[in-house]
Amino acid sequence: MLSPYRRLFARPGTTAFTLAGLLGRLSMSMIGVSLVVLIAERRGSYALAGTVAATGLVTGAIGMPVIGRLVDRFGQARVTVPTVLYCTVPLSGLLLCVRTGAPDWTLYVCWAAGAAAPNLGGMARARWAHLLRDEPDERHLANSFEQALDELCFMAGPVLGMVLCTTIAPEAGLLTAGGLGAVGGLLFAAQRRTEPPTAGHPTAGHPAAGRHGSPLRVPGLRVLTVTFLSTGMIFGALDLTTVAYADALGHRPVAGGLLALVAAGSCVAGLVFGTLRPNGPAGARFVRGLAAMAGLLLLPLAAGLGGAGLVLLGVALFAAGTGTAPTMVTGMMLLQELLPQRQLNEGMAIAVSGIVVGISGGSALAGTVAEHAGPGAGYWIPACAAALALLIGLAGRRHLVAPAAAPERVVSAAR
Template sequence: MLAPYRRLFARPGTTAFTLAGLLGRLSLSMTGVSLVVLIAERRGSYALAGTVAAAGLATGAIGMPLIGRLVDRFGQSRVTVPAVLYCAVPFSGLLLCVRAGAPDWTLYVCWAAGAATPNLGGMARARWAHLFRDEPDELHLANSFEQVLDELCFMAGPVLGMVLCTTIAPEAGMLTAGGLGTVGALLFAAQRRTEPPVADRPAAGRHGSPLRMPGLRVLTLTFLSTGMIFGALDLTTVAYADALGNRPVAGGLLALVAAGSCAAGLVFGTLRPGGPAGVRFLRGVAAMAGLLLLPLAAGLGGAGLALLGAALFVAGTGTAPTMVTGMTLLQELLPQRQLNEGMAIAVSGIVVGISGGSALAGTLADHAGPGAGYWVPAGAAALALLIALVGRRHLDVPANASEGLGVSGAR
């Protein structure tokens, strides 16, 4: 199964930027749980920890597309290095404020100021899109591989962060995440030979936001609903395991979701994509919506943790193919000069959705029982399908999309 993926690394420099980007994404996946544990331990308040984290998500959702726009205009390396060095200042300030007992408002300011970090996952996908701009099958393989890396990071990152925070010191998780993120981003920026060239700008000098494209709006709303799935699944699974007196098992259950997605992504990458990406995306969203009925049935039916784990693993298999096809569709729809900004907007939609899904699932779990929270991911998946169906005509890639990356023209 892994043999086809070796072809990706036959190109010079691909291994280097992939490993560097992996460090940065591992850092990102560690940060959430490490921040919560740090503030809860040092300040004794989960409520404070949650609201500080939410402030960072809000500014990240705004700042990430702005960073993406700068990357499209000036290049990955020229933007990544100063952005990462800047973010290290408020990040360090947060740790000092927590340790010194500074007022709570300082935590919000520091975390909000440093949350808009460069989107290394999006920049890695932009590099693959440039390298394989005339090879759609190889680009499909690369996008599948990137999704698998995302899943692996979000399986290992929270566990690593929790272990560091609980066995060494509450600050250990954040310090490690900050170090990995800074080193990974700087190493990524140093890989210049695989960096996509800055695309020519229109003669008028201004090209507006890529959100003017109806296709990006449809995909962003669909990804927002997908983010709600992720946030709601996490919180509901923790609440369900806690209600059964096995809260420590929740981490393993959530790992099963990521494992299912990871396995599906590996298999999906080896399959030759057939038909337009818009049609494949619709099929993926429909499959994801159907599969998410399984944990809902298990939760409402009072199934034990073993059956719930099996349902979560199978439900997870619908995620990676949908995300892979969605990212491929973004690369086909967006002109190269707006690729990083457009992908950052889509990722911001996921971030906002995670926050909303967590809030909705938490409210439902408190007032209707823990298993009822699985209505939220099932409903969010149905909403994603409805949005994709309504916006279906905007997901067609024009046959003469000359501004794009050359992928659609190659088909």
């Protein structure tokens, strides 16, 4: 199974930008739990920690597409370096405000100001899309590997952040995350030979343009973004419901392991999926993936409502996780096919922003259900969100057509 991935990284420069991007993504996966632990420990309020974190999610969802547009226009390196250096300033300010007992509003200001970090995962995918623009099977393999890396980070990052905050100091998690993010971002920007051309350079099939409209003019991207928003609700609701369920059974420390099983299932599925040859149009494959994801998410619902216990719930969560990676991989592949290279970073940032907003909404909804219903009732939310994602995909499937099938329509829509 690993031989296709060895072939993928035989290309010059690919290992360097992948490892650098991995550092940045590990940083992002550490930040959430590190922030919550820091504020809860130093200020004694989980409510404050949660609202500060939510503020960052909102500003990040707004700022990420803006940074993506700048990247498309000026290049990854020219935008990533100043953005990474800038983000260290509000992060340092937040740590200082927490440490010195500054008013609560200063925490919101600092975290909102520094939340819009560069989307290294999206930029890595944009590099693969450029390097493998004439090799669709290899792009499928690369996107599968990137999704597996995302899942690996979301398994390791929160655990690392928690360990640092609880064994060294409450500030250690954010300090480490900030350092990893800065180093990873600067190293990523330094890999110039694999950097895609900017909007000012002509690319195959898409002539250069000085000014162009939002990629949201492409109907397919709107469908994908709303679908990813529903998928984000799955992630947010699944995480919080699992923690609440384990807590209700008196085994809250097990919740981290249960969530790791979801990520592990997705990671394994992503790696295996990458080795399979895609069949049929990407839009049809995406809808099939949504259907499989919706079906698999009925398993934790059945285990939670049926009182099956933590062992069977863990098996159900692992199985449910196997449905997310293939769907996300196909969605990202489809996005790369729908958009011209000159708008790819912005388009990916918009899609990721949809996921972030969905995670926030799913967590809030699951928290309300956890307080007012039985411990397993919250699993209705990811199951319903998956069904909603499927319905959106089915309703918009006529827009999920790659440029190869309708080049003139997609190019004109992107302008």
